[in-house]
Amino acid sequence: LALGRRFGTLAGKRLIITAGGTHEAIDPVRFIGNRSSGAMGFALAAAARDAGADVRLIIGAASATPPLGTQHIYAESAAAMHDALHHEINQGCDMLIMAAAVADYRPVSVADNKIKKTEQADHALSLQLTQTTDILASLKDHTGLIKIGFAAETHDLEQYAQAKLTRKGLDAIVANDARTALGASDNAVTVFSRHGQRWDFGRQAKTELAQQLIELFSGFLRT
Ligand code: CTP
Ligand code: CA
Numbered sequence: 001l002a003l004g005r006r007f008g009t010l011a012g013k014r015l016i017i018t019a020g021g022t023h024e025a026i027d028p029v030r031f032i033g034n035r036s037s038g039a040m041g042f043a044l045a046a047a048a049r050d051a052g053a054d055v056r057l058i059i060g061a062a063s064a065t066p067p068l069g070t071q072h073i074y075a076e077s078a079a080a081m082h083d084a085l086h087h088e089i090n091q092g093c094d095m096l097i098m099a100a101a102v103a104d105y106r107p108v109s110v111a112d113n114k115i116k117k118t119e120q121a122d123h124a125l126s127l128q129l130t131q132t133t134d135i136l137a138s139l140k141d142h143t144g145l146i147k148i149g150f151a152a153e154t155h156d157l158e159q160y161a162q163a164k165l166t167r168k169g170l171d172a173i174v175a176n177d178a179r180t181a182l183g184a185s186d187n188a189v190t191v192f193s194r195h196g197q198r199w200d201f202g203r204q205a206k207t208e209l210a211q212q213l214i215e216l217f218s219g220f221l222r223t
Contacts, residue, residue: 007052008053009051009052010048010051010052010214010218012054013052013053013054013095013221014053014054014092014095015048015053015093015094015097016057016058016088016089017044017056017058017097018057018059018060018085018097018100018102019038019041019044019045019059019060019066019099019100020038020041020060020061020064020100020101021033021038021061021100022034022060022075022077022080022101022102022132023061023077024077024103024105024106025107026107026110026115026127027110027113027115028111028112028113028114029114032105032106033061034101034182035101035182035183036060036062036100036182036183037062037064037182038059038060038062038063038064038066039183039184039185039206040150040181040206040209040210041059041062041100042062042065042066042067043206045070046069047207047213048070048097048214049067051214051215051218055070056073057070057073058073058075058084058085058088059073059074059075060076060081060101060102061076073088077103077106078103078135079106081100081102082132085135086138086139089139094146095145095147095220095221096139096145098135098147098148098149101150101152102132102135103132105129105130105132106129107128107129108128108129109128136149136169137168137169139169140169146171146172146217146220146221147168148170148172148174148220149165149170149172150173150176151173151174151175151176152176152178152182153177153178154178154179157176157190158175158192161173161192162192165192165194166194170194171194171220172191172192172193172217173192174191174213175189175191175192176189176190184206185206186203186205187209188204189201189209191213193220199216201213
């Protein structure tokens with residue numbers, strides 16, 4: 001490890017990686033969440049650590065275990081992750097990898113007390129939701145760091161991924177099938193760069209895939 005830090009392809013580079021889903025509170029005991037385990041982000045953090053990087057890992061709601069040898073910062077909700085990420089970027093960052101599955105909507109208000117059910121058995125409860133801040137889009141004016149996003153799609157993967165790459169001002173986007181990637185131990189992805197390049201990675205363990213992705217991203221820092 002110590003050797004890697006001095007001699008790896010990412011030696012001396014500061015990486016921020018976000019991982020896991022987010023929890024958006026409904027009341028003191030309930031939240032809206034998603035199936036992200038954090039496994040992909042954690043595998044990327046471990047691979048970046050092994051390549052010699054100084055890794056800060058911003059962790060949302062994750063069931064997997066974060067790797068040793070990386071700094072852990074916990075941020076449960078989309079808003080908390082937004083604030084934590086801006087804080088960490090201001091401390092200096094060469095590359096951001098946004099692997100977290102950030103909630104798109106949160107409850108408009110969080111109830112102070114536990115919401116009680118009604119006596120009426122067929123009562124339909126409605127929750128009003130509002131959009132969260134798009135964290136990557138909020139970093140559009142932050143230049144001088146490489147920004148890599150993830151795109152989780154169930155259909156029209158390439159078109160949607162390309163649109164996100166442009167809209168969020170990214171250097172590259174990792175596109176994957178949301179149905180098979182979330183919560184699984186393996187993954188298959190396609191990476192699109194802002195220069196129109198494309199790389200396909202076949203289905204394999206997230207740990208193996210992460211090493212290949214980190215090798216690819218290391219090249220972005222040199223060019
Ligand atoms: N992302 C973000 N902030 C959000 C939502 C998403 O920074 N509030 C990031 C994700 O971490 C990911 C990228 O944006 O790196 C794409 O996320 P994705 O959910 O695929 O796209 P969205 O822009 O949220 O669009 P949609 O969910 O409608 O496909
Ligand atoms: Ca989304």
